Amino acid sequence: MPAIVGRGGAWFAGLGGGRGTKLFGLSGHVRRPGLVEMELGCTLRTLLETLGGGTPSGRPLRAVVLGGPSGSVVHPRQLDEPLVPRGPVNPGTGGVAALDATASVADAVRTLLAFNTRESCGKCTPCREGTARLLARLDGPVDGAEIASLAEVIQAASLCGLGQAAPASVLSGLAEFPGEFGLS
Ligand code: SF4
DSSP: OHHHHHHOHHHHHTGGGGTOEEEEEEEESOSSOEEEEEETTOBHHIIIIIITOSOTTOOOEEEEEESGGGSEEEOGGGTTSBBOTTSSBOOTTOEEEEEETTSOHHHHHHHHHHHHHHHOOSSSHHHHHHHHHHHHTTSSSOOHHHHHHHHHHHHHHOSSHHHHHTTHHHHHHHHHOGGGGTOO
16 A cells, blocks of 8 residues: 555556456475465466475475465466466465475365365255265266366356365366376
């Protein structure tokens, strides 16, 4: 607020290519976790390497969970993509959880989906039943087509944003890291 008062609304409105700024919460395998405010259009590399100081172990990143439990799993080759809403790498809520080379993407996806399954209020069937069934299908041999079909129903037929976004981490995890789920 002091910066806006001091520099004016036009200055603030011009940040981030007119998109403004966003708060990002850095967590996971990052040397300096915490909350940072950056212009939209910044990159995950800037957030996690320049501001976050890289991984504490020095190991390379395996993946980034972006946008919280309803967000997506991002591959390191997208570290230099600008973070813009509805862009190739959507910042979502701004949660940025770094996973280094020792982490399991499949375990991370299970944890994220388990959270949404627990948080489902149970009002509508696609979310209440669908998220639990989706979670169960991550154990044992994974059938990518079956998961995609179930995820589509949950996204299309759930009443609110929790259900509509619940499969996002599963779909992005399967797409970017199929080997972690036993797929080629
Ligand atoms: S989609 Fe929303 S309303 Fe439906 S069960 Fe899930 S949390 Fe409840």
